Amino acid sequence: MAHIPVNHPLRPLYRTIAGLVGAYVLFFGIVGVVQTWGDPLFERGPVWVLGLRTNLAFALMSIVFGLVILIGSVLGRNFSHYLNLGIGILFMAAAIGMMAVMQTDLNFLNFSMSTVIVSMIFGLIFLATGLYDKVGSPEDAHAEKAYRSQPSSRG
Template structure:
């Protein structure tokens, strides 16, 4: 069974990464809402915000997700851990699904290949931040370290 690190020393760095991604997504969403306000919700026009194609629906979802990630990054407990894991999976799944329908009328979020790539990168970074952002008691962290440094575990490295 794999063990997720508890109280990882680089946890503040991972929180900052998550917060920066959240801030970018929030700014992208707000700017996208202003860019696409007169268009239809699922418009397929060539509107861009911060270099990525968007429409009003995708911009509104980005505002919500950006705020969600900023809230998660600002929390000290495991809420941010679970929020980052969830957001990472959502970004990865969404990017794969939107890549599958990129050149069809089912591309309702108006993705381009660059949007797919950025979403995949954000998903991978958020998944990594979620894996290393777990908080626990000092006893739990010490027990986790003992398990990792156990002589039986040494032979499996």
């Protein structure tokens, strides 16, 4: 059995936090589209939105991700659990990828170091919310609690 809490009492709070981060990503994308509309899709100009550098492609991608995150937060249940874990891993991997290509011509989404830092923070938030919003039957929750409280087999 995985060592992930089932039916954690703060599950609604974690879903709300994930939803708020998703709303920020969506809002960032909308403002980014408004600011970069008419520019080439992969423009590498000095456009900053909410403290992050962006272009039209990154803004459109943010709208899609923000909507997916918000839908997952609204639907809840284990869909939200798996979505938050996946999105968290994706944000962390994207941040590492952003850092690797930031000073090269491969930086076609116009990233900056502030974008990397925010992506890392969001990835950690989604991983944390994904770990604590798993839903199960009362029997599953009881079995998980019994598993956590059993004595260690270490000698």
